[in-house]
Amino acid sequence: MRYFTTTAGWIEVIVGSMFSGKTTELLRRLDRMRRAGRKVQVFSRDRRFAENAVVSHDRLHTPSTWAETSAEIEAQLKPDTDIVGVDEGQFYDEGLVDVCRRLAARGRVVIVAGLDQDWRTEPFMVMARLMAEAEFVTKLNAVCSRCGNPAIRNWRKAAGGERILLGAEESYQALCRGCYEVAVLESRQIEMFPAAPPKSDEKP
Numbered sequence: 001m002r003y004f005t006t007t008a009g010w011i012e013v014i015v016g017s018m019f020s021g022k023t024t025e026l027l028r029r030l031d032r033m034r035r036a037g038r039k040v041q042v043f044s045r046d047r048r049f050a051e052n053a054v055v056s057h058d059r060l061h062t063p064s065t066w067a068e069t070s071a072e073i074e075a076q077l078k079p080d081t082d083i084v085g086v087d088e089g090q091f092y093d094e095g096l097v098d099v100c101r102r103l104a105a106r107g108r109v110v111i112v113a114g115l116d117q118d119w120r121t122e123p124f125m126v127m128a129r130l131m132a133e134a135e136f137v138t139k140l141n142a143v144c145s146r147c148g149n150p151a152i153r154n155w156r157k158a159a160g161g162e163r164i165l166l167g168a169e170e171s172y173q174a175l176c177r178g179c180y181e182v183a184v185l186e187s188r189q190i191e192m193f194p195a196a197p198p199k200s201d202e203k204p
């Protein structure tokens, strides 16, 4: 029997809630690869922190290339790149799954960090599919800002329908499973019983 050798790479996915340290973990892994002499390229479509750089909350940073779509990641890839990092993967189209597949098949190591669910607890399909495709999946938790348990939810304090507000992390809170349910009930009560406006004839 004849075996064929393969030069394929692999896919790593880092998911979790906001404030769970996903970008820090991505940058740590990329830095490790860089120190070993591997050529690293990082893609992002998040300009919140800095132009052409991915920056974590603890201010680690790495140069990055802006890519609006998954196709732009593939188009801008340098021929000698060994390691491909993608930050905020949930903002990309689902074509990212096929791009990662192709890159791994061509010997690249692809590391994607991103949110696994939106503030309504609905999964981001691009990240869910990447988790199924990846060799390695790391799920990180934040600390619940109410009780200190592991937080998997992104509770949105501001009203509105968008899945994730870009550049508005102060509008979110990491909550655990239980505190999220309490927060949902509290918000419904606020909707049912809005605070009455003060009567104009009342003396303060």
Ligand SMILES: [Zn+2]
Pocket: 144, 145, 146, 147, 148, 149, 175, 176, 177, 178, 179, 180
């Ligand atoms: Zn909690």
